[in-house]
Amino acid sequence: MKTVFKRTTGLTDAETHYCPGCTHGIIHRLVAEVLEELDALETTVGVASVGCSVLAYHYFNCDMTQAAHGRAPAVATGLRRVLPEDRLVFTYQGDGDLASIGMAEIVHAAARGENITVIFVNNAIYGMTGGQMAPTTLLGQKTATTPEGRSSQLQGLPIRVSEMLATLDGAAYIERVSTHDPVHVLKAKKAIKKSFEIQRNRQGFSMIEVLSSCSTNWGLTPEESLKWIKSQMIPYYPLGIFKQQPCIGEES
Amino acid sequence: MKVLFNEGWCKGCGLCIAFCPQEIIHLAEHLNRKGYRPAQVVDQDKCTSCAACARMCPDTVITVYRPDRKQTAVS
Amino acid sequence: MKGNEVIGEAAVYAGCRYFFGYPITPQSELVAYMAKRLPEVGGCFLQAESEISAINMVYGAASAGVRVMTSSSSPGFSLKQEGISYLAGAELPAVIVNIARGGPGLGNIQPSQADYFQVTKGGGHGDYYTPVLAPSSLQEIVSLTREAFRIADEYRTPVILLGDGMLGQMMEPVEFEDEKPLPKVREKKWATTGTKGDGPPKTITSLDLNDTQLEIRNNTLQQKYAAIKEKEVRVDEYLLDDAAYAIVAYGTVARIARTAIDRARKKGIAVGLIRPVSLWPFPATIISEYSSVLKAILTVEMSAGQMIEDVRLAVEGKAPVFFYGRTGGVIPTVDEILQQIDRLTEEVAI
Incomplete structure (x- = not known):
C-alpha cells in the first residue's frame, strides 16, 4: 500500500476552531504542506493576524508571532529586517485585516519589496465579528452591516487587492487562486509554493490571494459556498497571475 | 482500506461527499465526540484513491492509500 | 550634539x-x-x-x-x-x-x-x-x-x-x-x-480567549x-536636608526649578527639589516621607497639572500641595517659579 495523502507535519496536533466546511482549514494545510516540502518548518516564522485566523499560531508547526489588526506586514517587516536571510517570513491575513484596517501596511510592504510571503484569504466578509461588510464584499451581497445588500451608492465598490498591488514596482509576484474544487486547491498550493520559493531566492514581496468561503456568514451550506465562490466571486475576482517580475533590484 | 477517516476530527461539512467521483462517502447516523455526524466510507473497494476528498477536507480528517498494482489485480 | x-x-x-x-x-x-x-x-x-x-x-x-x-x-x-x-x-x-x-x-x-x-x-x-x-x-x-x-x-x-x-x-x-x-x-x-531543531515551535501573542488564562497572564x-x-524607582534629590519647602518637577522644568531654588536659597528660603527620574514607577514613598516634614510642596509642570495627581496621592494630605503650570509650549521662567516660591511661603504663613 502506498500512502497517497496524509496529514502534513507542517500542522500541529491541534484541531482547528473553524466552522464546518471553512476553507481556512484547506489553506492552512496548503501552507503547512509547502513548508514541509521545502524543509522550512524550522526556519520559518509566521505572523498571525486578527480575524478568524487569529489562532493560526496554534496550528502552524513553526515559530509564530501574533500581530495587531492589520499590522501583520509591519510585524513581518520587523522580523525580516532582523532575521538571517535563510529564514522565511509569512503573514496569514484575512480581507478585513489586510484590505481594510491594514491597507497602508500591505501597500508599503509591497512597495518596499519586503522579502516576505503574504497569504491573503479573501472571503468577502468579516467572519470572526459576525459577518459584517468587508472591503471585498460584492455588490448586492447581504451582510450584517449591509442588510439590504452592498450598494455602490452607499458603500462604494469592492477592492481588487491583487490587481492594485500588482501596480507597485516593488511587488515581485502576485497571484489569485481559489479553493472551490480539488483542481483549484492544487493550483493554489502550487502558487503558495512558488511564493515561498521566490522569498527563498530573495526576489522580494509576493502575495497569494486565496478565494475562500464563509458558510456561516454567507448563510449557505459548505458545498453551496464553494459554488458561490465559482459563480459570484471569480467573475469579480478573476484568477491568475497579476505580477511576475525578475529579481528585485536587478532590473537595470 | 484505501481511505481512512479520523472520525473524531470530522465536522460533518460534507465537502468530501460533494467531491467524491465515486459517490461512496456518506455521513454516519451516529454522532462523534464533537457532536457531528462524521463522514465515512462503507464501500472501500470502489475507492480509486484519487484523494479528492482529502484535498477538500478542511480538517485533515482523511488519509488515502493506494494498493500496489499486483494486489489490485488479485482483489 | x-x-x-x-x-x-x-x-x-x-x-x-x-x-x-x-x-x-x-x-x-x-x-x-x-x-x-x-x-x-x-x-x-x-x-x-x-x-x-x-x-x-x-x-x-x-x-x-x-x-x-x-x-x-x-x-x-x-x-x-x-x-x-x-x-x-x-x-x-x-x-x-x-x-x-x-x-x-x-x-x-x-x-x-x-x-x-x-x-x-x-x-x-x-x-x-x-x-x-x-x-x-x-x-x-x-x-x-x-x-x-x-x-x-x-x-x-x-x-x-x-x-x-x-x-x-x-x-x-x-x-x-x-x-x-x-x-x-x-x-x-x-x-x-525559527526553531532550528531547538524544540517545539514558540509563539508570541497577547491573546488568551480563556478568561481564567488571561487573568493568570494579567x-x-x-x-x-x-x-x-x-x-526601579529613580529620583534626584537637591537641597532637601534642611528644606521647609520642596518643588516637585521633572525633565526640562526641573532644570529651571533648580536655578530658581538656588536663587531662593540666596534669599534665605529653605527650598529643595524632588525630581522624579522614573515617572513610572513614581517615587511616591520618597515624596511621602518628605511631605511629613515639609511645610508645603509646589509642583511645577509644562502642563495644566498632570503629575500633581501622583504627587497628591503620595502626599496624602500631609502637606499642602500647590501647582504652577504653563501650557501650549510656554516654558516657565526662573522668575515665575521664584514668585511661586514666594507665594508658597506666604500661603503657609497664613
Whole structure:
C-alpha cells in the first residue's frame, strides 16, 4: 500500500476552531504542506493576524508571532529586517485585516519589496465579528452591516487587492487562486509554493490571494459556498497571475 | 482500506461527499465526540484513491492509500 | 550634539541596532541620526509609513530578540499606544522615545509635559504600565537610554524615554565613555527566530480567549510591575536636608526649578527639589516621607497639572500641595517659579 495523502507535519496536533466546511482549514494545510516540502518548518516564522485566523499560531508547526489588526506586514517587516536571510517570513491575513484596517501596511510592504510571503484569504466578509461588510464584499451581497445588500451608492465598490498591488514596482509576484474544487486547491498550493520559493531566492514581496468561503456568514451550506465562490466571486475576482517580475533590484 | 477517516476530527461539512467521483462517502447516523455526524466510507473497494476528498477536507480528517498494482489485480 | 542625536548615539552605545522611525517635529533629528548611524554599525534603520507601522515593526524585531527602538512626538505617540499595549501584553522588550510637544490635537511643536498621563498610566487599552524615564540633561539621556534598554530586557517590557522639544533640540557636551556599556543581549529563548531543531515551535501573542488564562497572564504582568515598582524607582534629590519647602518637577522644568531654588536659597528660603527620574514607577514613598516634614510642596509642570495627581496621592494630605503650570509650549521662567516660591511661603504663613 502506498500512502497517497496524509496529514502534513507542517500542522500541529491541534484541531482547528473553524466552522464546518471553512476553507481556512484547506489553506492552512496548503501552507503547512509547502513548508514541509521545502524543509522550512524550522526556519520559518509566521505572523498571525486578527480575524478568524487569529489562532493560526496554534496550528502552524513553526515559530509564530501574533500581530495587531492589520499590522501583520509591519510585524513581518520587523522580523525580516532582523532575521538571517535563510529564514522565511509569512503573514496569514484575512480581507478585513489586510484590505481594510491594514491597507497602508500591505501597500508599503509591497512597495518596499519586503522579502516576505503574504497569504491573503479573501472571503468577502468579516467572519470572526459576525459577518459584517468587508472591503471585498460584492455588490448586492447581504451582510450584517449591509442588510439590504452592498450598494455602490452607499458603500462604494469592492477592492481588487491583487490587481492594485500588482501596480507597485516593488511587488515581485502576485497571484489569485481559489479553493472551490480539488483542481483549484492544487493550483493554489502550487502558487503558495512558488511564493515561498521566490522569498527563498530573495526576489522580494509576493502575495497569494486565496478565494475562500464563509458558510456561516454567507448563510449557505459548505458545498453551496464553494459554488458561490465559482459563480459570484471569480467573475469579480478573476484568477491568475497579476505580477511576475525578475529579481528585485536587478532590473537595470 | 484505501481511505481512512479520523472520525473524531470530522465536522460533518460534507465537502468530501460533494467531491467524491465515486459517490461512496456518506455521513454516519451516529454522532462523534464533537457532536457531528462524521463522514465515512462503507464501500472501500470502489475507492480509486484519487484523494479528492482529502484535498477538500478542511480538517485533515482523511488519509488515502493506494494498493500496489499486483494486489489490485488479485482483489 | 543635539539632545535627539544624543538619544540615538546612546541607543547605539546600549547595543541597539534596529530603529523604525517616522518623521515628526521635534524629534526628527533622532530619526535622521539613526538613518546615518545604524548602517555604520551593521544595524538597520527603516522609515515606516506611519507611527502605527513603526511600532509594529518594533514588535516584529523585538519578537526576533534584538534591542530595538522607535521614537515619536505627542500626536505620533498617541498612534503608537495600540502597539505599546500589544508589546506589553506579549511581553516584548523595546524602547520608545517621546519628545513631547504641545497639545491636544495637533497642538504645536513647542516643548510640553502634557503627555504625562498617556505615558505613565498605561496609555493604551488593558491593565499595563510601562516604565518611564525622564532625563533632564543630555548627559542623563546617555545613562537613562542605557537603563531603558536594561529594564526592557530584564523585565521583558516596553520602556518609554520621555523628553520634550527643549531637551530634544538643545545642545550640551556629553561623555559616552563614562557609561559602562550594557552587556550583550542574552540569548532570548522565547524569541521567534525559527526553531532550528531547538524544540517545539514558540509563539508570541497577547491573546488568551480563556478568561481564567488571561487573568493568570494579567496577574503575571502585575507581579512584574510590582517588582519594577520595588527595584526601579529613580529620583534626584537637591537641597532637601534642611528644606521647609520642596518643588516637585521633572525633565526640562526641573532644570529651571533648580536655578530658581538656588536663587531662593540666596534669599534665605529653605527650598529643595524632588525630581522624579522614573515617572513610572513614581517615587511616591520618597515624596511621602518628605511631605511629613515639609511645610508645603509646589509642583511645577509644562502642563495644566498632570503629575500633581501622583504627587497628591503620595502626599496624602500631609502637606499642602500647590501647582504652577504653563501650557501650549510656554516654558516657565526662573522668575515665575521664584514668585511661586514666594507665594508658597506666604500661603503657609497664613
